[in-house]
Amino acid sequence: MEYRTLGRTNLKTSAIAIGTWQLSGPITLDGKADGFIDVGRDQVINLIHACEDFGINTIDSAEIYGAGEGERRVGEALRDRRDRWIVSTKFGLRRGDTGKRVIDCHPQTIRKSLEGSLERLQTDYVDLYLYHSPPNAKLLDEGKQILDTLKQEGKIRFYGISTDNANLVEQLSRKNAVEVVMFSQSLLTYPEKMLNLVQSHALGGMIRGVFEAGLLTGKYFQHKPQLAKDDIRSSWMNDAKTEQYAVYQSLVPAGFSMTALALRYVLDFDTTHTVVLGGKAIADYQDALQAFKLAPLDHETQAALTTLRQNLRQLSFKRRVINTLKSIFA
Template sequence: MGGYGWGSNVLEKDLINAVHTALDGGVNFFDTADTYGLGQSELTLGKALAGRRNEVVIASKFGVHAKKGEKTYYDNSPEWIRSSIEGTLKRLNTDYLDLYQIHYRDEKTPLSEVVETLDELKKKGYIRYYGLSNIHKNDIQEIKNFKGKFVSFQDEYSLACRKNENDMKELSGELELTPLTWGSLGQGILTGKYDKNTVFDSNDRRSREIYVNFHGEKLLKNLEIVESMKKIAADAGHSVASVAIRFILDYIPGSVVLAGIKRPQQALSNLEAFGWQLSSAQIKTLDDISK
């Protein structure tokens, strides 16, 4: 669950209703981070899950030192981890986290110190498990020294972004980590709602060229992928978004797909990924066109 850079028309009541819709539809895993909306995402998710904590798995992240008006930087120090978990638990209105993830590695804190601190939080009952996020080739060797400590990793992955696929296979295979994919809908381009003429508000992060899925040649390539997805969706009788989610579930065994939602209708569209599978021919079509 995000909470920043989504434009000006995002209402808290819609977010809460979207979470309830997802819950009622069978979703039980919710991912957030202390930097999403500078804590607003955790606050909203905490409100949405009030009274239903025992039904869900809650994951959050630490490691980004972000405050309004200050420079943002990565921080994996034990002091920052301890401070971060206190704030996260308070905002989420819970006594513990199921999964606590390193959002980004800094360049100074030894991983041994991070692991020691996370083990300390486990012993205190603040977290149950811990995982990784945005870990790539240069970090993998370091992670291998702590095999068995981490249970999962997150990375950007979708039909619009497959550049991390080899690293993901190594992490999930050799290190036996559960893969969680973020950006699974390509920031929305894989829902089929947008075309080359779409213009976003200036306060929507997708208006910035750094979000390449909506700009230039990358946009045109993505729209080509979406056309193939639309045909599969029509044949299956499901939403285009569900095809994007279904591809990851069928292509990467044991994966957990993270998909952002702002409104109940989006949750319902994503829920259409349940209860069916892509055929091998459909997987090949999507695999070929998205490479």
Template sequence: MSEHRLLGTTGVHVSPLTLGTMMFGAWGNTDHDASVRVIHRALDAGINTVDTADVYSRGESEEIVGRALKGRRDDVVLATKFHGAMSDDDPNQGGSSRRWIIRAVEDSLRRLQTDYIDLYQVHRPRPEIDIDDTLSALSDLVHQGKIRYLGTSTFLPSQVVEAQWTAERRGRERPVTEQPPYSILAREVERDLLPTAQKHGLGILPWSPLAGGWLSGRYRRGEQPPVSSRQQRQPARHDADLPENRAKLEAVHQLQDLADEAGLSLIHLALAFVLRHPAVSSAIIGPRTLEQLESQLGADKVSLSDDVLDRIDEIVPPGTTLNEADRGYAPPALVEPGLRRRR
């Protein structure tokens, strides 16, 4: 692993690659021992930052991470998230209300077998909840020593600014990181989100830098697109018959050709591209197996030439996201007709 990077203006040093653990547990690798081996290999390779969430397999991922970090906890920058529904029956077991946050953090601490979380993140925006209520609860947790820093994930630029403004005006702890979707196929955050984050000194931890597997090298020109479990879980992002995904597939074929010409794997090309942006602190990789992890290690040592970067810009222009579903969050005003039609 190459030299560590600063996480925004926190003074915390993070590895260029962060180990994301969404695929450990029922959502991916159900073998806990195998998942622990992946985590240990990542740490041994120099990755010092681990990201999870309570909603990943409803707590199972956090439990695996907690087990894997025994004896190594203080060497790791540990991040987790709250917001996702943790019950099918109780609507209060999720979201970003003070009531839920105070309970959710205790549940995560127990599963992670730790007495503090380095970075506690709001997993998605909740426009109907006063951001001050959320920041107030998180500030209390910072003052209690249960979390060190707070962050956000998949917030719109306006929501990032609102959180900063609210924290300053109300005397709350401010979010110090943002975790957006960012890959060669999903570049919209380059328009406003990344410059906004830089202006406010936020660390950026992009999720899905391999575009949910589209940039894994599995999609080869002239071959039938592979069928994956993600097609059933997220058809809007992965159904190859949809026009927007056909556009992604054509871009992937061109990017694979470019990677071949440059003597790189497509995985390394994709990760190196994300790491090249000056706003990015660390890119989150999400391997399910040791083989997948090994294919991603070393991407931080790859330096893309300006010619290669220019070719990437020709294939997917800066600021362009080929499929709306890859944005990770649809504002209510776009999905609820009543919010854009005068009654």
């Protein structure tokens, strides 16, 4: 396993981290599926222990995952090995008593949210505590004060945000109110402004979405996915034009998988300190580890990947225009 320094936190994180949304079981929010088929608590615990054997030392959760079940499973898995792990969790989104999605990261609720997470995680501190929804711009100073107090109390070590909104990260950076940012990056995206912010402000970079919910794993290149109704991806992936991404297959080095290429691409960025994966089986992480056997991509391959990304973006734009015109003149 490769280890990297998480920005200015000086935490030594494994280059691969465990994401737990997919491990937290099904959940409905506002009457719609917002989780995944349950793999079972025992399998989750076994997976986390196996990943530790692989050298993985970082895990991410959130209070909303499985309505708290995600954190409970992490707490159970790490109960006798907490000091070996960097634990990240998120606040500001939760499931209300009536099943509604509650967006609330008001400074006055931060401490209560953290106390709930600590209880479920069976720990007295978390290493990383991230906003899971955008904070009110007028309350940034108050939020920072609360988070700094929690740091002084030893209940959190560092804080940040999970977002793809680079303008928000820039605003938080100006107030020194962010130390870590979790954001999306993959073969299909190039979040230039976010990458520049991570670099210039020495932020910890946690990457999510590297496989685009499975579109870049190769498993759907030849056939469309047929996902269960309680899998959140079924609302859009079952009808997605997944075959268009098969163009990447020609760039996969001999002896390696599509997942290795997709992961290697993101690992090659200096702003990537850890990649949060959403595997549901030990085999998923074993496959991901192959990326470390793949040499950094050369300039020719990088250029080819850039061209593919631009071509796919243009194709997607054309399809959106055509669909819009069809809806107008239908």
